[in-house]
Amino acid sequence: MVGDDLIRESMSAVMDGEGSDIDIARILKAVDADPSMRAYWQRLQGSQAFLQSGVAPGSIDVSEGVRAVLVGDKPMKQQPSPLVSLAVAASVTLAVMIGGQQLLQGRDIVNPIAQVPGGVMPMQGAAPVQARYGLEPQGQAVSARPSKTADRSATSRVYEQLARERFERYGFSHAQKTAALQPNAVVPFARVPPQNR
């Protein structure tokens, strides 16, 4: 049908951020009146969410969000209002983000913070961790999909482990040679595990 094609074109234009006020009004009217159009509109949004997040779409519907933007709006004009276009684009983006978060709920894909014993000192570059005896350090969770970031994280973990081993291996030597200059000559030795002497 010519009418359906017109509505689909309006939907595509809105999804691309190029829709006019007339396109939006046309979409709202169509999704209210025609369940197939509502389903198509949902699939369209789901596809966009998939392209952005790589996650399979669920049920996302931004028509209410779009409607809310238009509540209290003045009668439609032929030319799109930049403000309304911006609001619609923001509404769509927000809906996609919220929908994406809903889809991610319950999936343990990424745990961004390393769980390490002791205090973690935020510093630029390499991530220092507080050494603590008697507990094995827990590694940083990484994405299930291999990537360059994951490779870098693996390298960082190896170097963190190397630094930990060298702390234990060379700590006593460092304490022996510098303790006399430190505020208390015993504390530098206390920082070193006793079995590494």
Next chain:
Amino acid sequence: MAQIASFIVLMMTLAPVSFAQSGRCGLAPELEESVNKLLQSGSHYNYSGTLLVEYGSDREFIAVNARQGQGSNSLTRLSRRAGAPMETVIAERLEAATACSLARLYAFSAETSQAVAGRATWRLSIRPRDTLRLGYLMDVDVQSGLPLRVVSATPDGQVLERFEFAQFQLGGHSQAAQLPTATLNPTSTLKGTGTPRFQFAGLPPGFTLIGQGDSPVAHAVVSDGLASVSVFIEPQPKALAAGEGVVLRGSTLAYTRGTPNSYLITVMGEVPITTARLFADAVRVTTTGS
């Protein structure tokens, strides 16, 4: 701990005003004398006591027995396990820095303080003049000049470590043996049989070479009189991409860097990570010994 952290931040950001700095090196004579007493106290007095040490969220009590005259100290880790053995440790004797030599690197200020372990103390704030060193807040025993409570922090005020005597007994003056001190060339090449040789292209401001050795691997020790750093170099143990890792234990940091030419540089010391990186940057591997 939060109060101490707030004080440290304040200490790091405000210029010390407690003493008029009018002496020969910018320090008031009485402050210079007090700081010198502190710097020399470690080798002058025997003492014993119980020390509480906090590293981040970790803490432990340590029984301490310092016998400076014999050149050895002992410590017993009371929180580790029941019946923990006494550990005897020997620190190499080094010539103490002077207040004036440190004054160009650190700003000192003093004020009154509360008692620590039942003893009268005064508070010394040591604020680094650049971002290459740690800052310290010390409650110093009036009688001996020994620091009874010390908080160390990064230049931006992050507390790294805190230790405090819960119980303290001052012994007598120690009769320290006179040990020779070597004069070293800061740019001399460090050698080792079967280990890499290296030298420093330069050292961060204020640091000088105070020791070097080949065991367990080629290493050098540098200090600014208060902060100390050991630099170790060894062949990289496994095929790895260049990278870096850092581990902290209280004030001591171990920074390990793998170089593209397959060496592993480890910088260990009581310095911020910025300084550790500068030391690693300065290492020049010359060749590998046979």
